Amino acid sequence: MLNVSTFRLAAAAAAVTLMTAPATAETLRLAHWVPPAHTLTASTIVPLQEAVAGSGLEIQVYPGGELGAGPLEQYARVLTGVADIVWGLQGYTSSQFPRTMISELPGALPDGMNGYDMIYNAYDAGLLDAEFPGTVPLAMWLSEPNVFIMRDHDIRTPADLAGLKIRVSGSAAAAAVEALGATPVQMPAGEIYNALQTGLIDGVITGSSAIGDFRLDEVANSYTLGAPLGRISFYLLMNADRYNGLPEAELAALSAIAGRPLSASAEAGWNARALQVIEQISATGDNTVYTLTDDEAAAFAALTLPVRDAVVSGIEGGAEVLSTMRGGM
Known part of the structure; x- marks a missing residue:
């Protein structure tokens, strides 16, 4: 039979255990619409999870549209709290991100500059605030250079594109395609x-x-590299209320990697995957993989580079944004 003294000791021990036990970990829901094997996982999601793990913050990933189908609705999902964090492309809702998408335009990114630095130069200067209401960007970056991925059409000159239907991700690439006929x-x-x-x-x-992430090598057979076609911008966004409401230690851990550090990891992952894929499709022997000569690339540049200036001039404050992105160049 348990005596009073023993009961009191047991109760005291239980109270100490409750006081010293770690608080229940905060869990954030991260939604995206691509398979888990996509470049996004290793380059962006895993580094984010590892950076916050010691703080007790957990990030639960919902890939392949598990929290809602349709990549165009990603921003709405994070804004309404369906997900705490989302990954997406600015180009899918181009009209919301006209200033950010200046970074995608042909010739916008200077040689030797990282794409994420370009975007964050403008963001840190407050020039992109209106495009991200209710959210906190955890990462923003650019892809590797765009290339032509074709089925039964070899592209060597702008004339080779006349009358063809070319898929684009957003308004920046669309303007370049139209300029090429x-x-x-x-x-x-x-x-x-x-x-x-x-x-x-x-x-x-x-x-x-x-090409690799979406198995396009199974349906395409001709690839042309080296034309100035711009790049693609991406975001990893968190609901602002959720971000600001995190406990101090968890917020500190998240803030330490958010921004340029996580963006650098993401962009490096995209670039590394691009090189790997080019090597793979070049080695198969059943594809045409062609890199334009300087003169051939110049023929494309004569049509695509003016697109940058035309688009920028049509955006309020566009010239300031581009100059700030490029570090005052």
């Missing part, structure tokens, strides 16, 4: 495979990493 067709990346296979489109402008 082709018809831009905007659709999410997950729809490209079937569109190429069925002939709905003739080709794609996107980064070469997408």
